[in-house]
Amino acid sequence: MPSFNVSIVQARGSSFQIGLKTGENVCNTPILKIFESVTKEEIDLYSMKSIYSTFAPHLLEELEGLAQGLGISPDRAAALFSGYDVPKTEEMGCSTLLTNEYYVRNYDFSPALYDGIFSLIQADETFATAGYNLQVLGRHDGVNEKGLVAGLHFVSHDGYGKGVSPWTAIRMVLDRYSNVDEAVAMLKEIPHSACYNFSLGDRKGNMAEVEASSEKVIVRYGDSALSCVNHFQDDRLKSKNRDSIEGSVQRNEHLLRLVDKSLTHHDMFRHFKSVESPIFFTDYESLFGTLHTFSYSYQHSRILTTIARSSQILDINLKDWVKGEDIREECLSGFIVEG
Incomplete structure (x- = not known):
């Protein structure tokens, strides 16, 4: 049973100081070799800097x-980590x-293509955030000090082109915006590299799924609950879905059934992380195994998160952390078991 670890x-x-510390933390780690193999030697720095200067300087x-x-060099760092003009990535789930009370999410992929970092950062220029890194600079999912929470969901490579990766878009959203409406407005403006869904919720109970392609962005809003998986549900974008979306549809149906159970934040988190759950997967060799569960309670500013088959649960009061109270944990340890 291979061990699986995430550093905090x-x-x-x-x-700049946060980038410096992050660089020192990932220096000489295996994930850097992977990024070197899957990114371009050079990117269009002028276009990248123009977009980032506008939305996330x-x-x-x-x-x-x-x-x-x-x-x-800074140019090499931009090609490796900016999340701009990234070659096609493998499919992920x-x-x-x-709900009006919380956000709960599972991320499914392969540990071979996973940063293995959970970051809590408080930059002078932006909101404080907590979330799982992707391509070092970006985020799979996370929450900021204003109670805005966000995550990405791969849909397809239809219309793939040069643009901002969804994980960098998540980072931009969390760093600079305080509610769903502001986040939606930004996601409508940036150039998207592929077809992705973005799940968004805020402390007022607002929620939205942004269905984004390189050509069009559609927004679905929820009232009391909203599910988000790996296919477009708006009729105007359904033609961009992959040929086979049965698994995504089944997961969506399961999520909608959970709404009727009126589970608490803690109970929903336990359901998502359980290896017995219909939404916990172990097909890691086919790039579809559950790697982490991330959740946030708006009322209590409480993060609950863990990784695959871990006995550890990070239970973080984000308000306390923002006030300067560091958490004691330095890593999470779990196991990968192929199903």
Whole structure:
């Protein structure tokens, strides 16, 4: 039973300082070799900087810090970590359920293509955030100090082109916006590289699924609950779904049935992380195994998160962390069991 570990990074200061610390943390880790093999040697730096200067200028500073922390050039750091003009990635799966009270999500993929980092960062220029890293700079999912929570869901490569990766888009959303409406407005403006869903919720109980392609962005809003998986549900975008979406449809139906059970945040979190759950998967060799469960309670500012088959649960009061109370945990340990 192979062990599976996620390191926990806590950083405060300027965006440059956070990039520097992150770079020092990932230096000489195996994931860097993977990024070198799947990213381009060079990207269109002018276009990238133009977009990031508009929507997230602090990320350019963080990239400078990453470059220094890793001892590489800023241009090379941008190609490796900016999340702009990234070659096609493998398909991934994710299941999210939002209610007026909480957000709960599973991320499904392969541990071979996983950063293995959970970050809590408080940059001088942005909101404090907590979430799982993807391509170092980006995020699979996470929440910010204003109670805005977000996650990505792969749909298809239809219309694939040069643009902002969904994991960098998540980072932009969490760093700079305080509610669903603001996040939706930004996701309508940036150029998207592929077809992805974005699940969004905020502390007022607002929720939305942004169905984004390189050509069109459609928004579905929820009232008391909303599910988000790996296919477009709006009729105007259904033609962009993959040929086989049966698994995604089945997961969506299961999530909608859960709504009627009126489960608490803790109970829903336990259901998502359970290896017996219909939304916990073990097909890691086919890039569809559950790697982490992430959740957030709006009322209590409480993060509950864990990784596959771990006996550890991170239980974080985000308000306390923002006030300066670091958590003691430095890593999460679990196991990967192929089903």
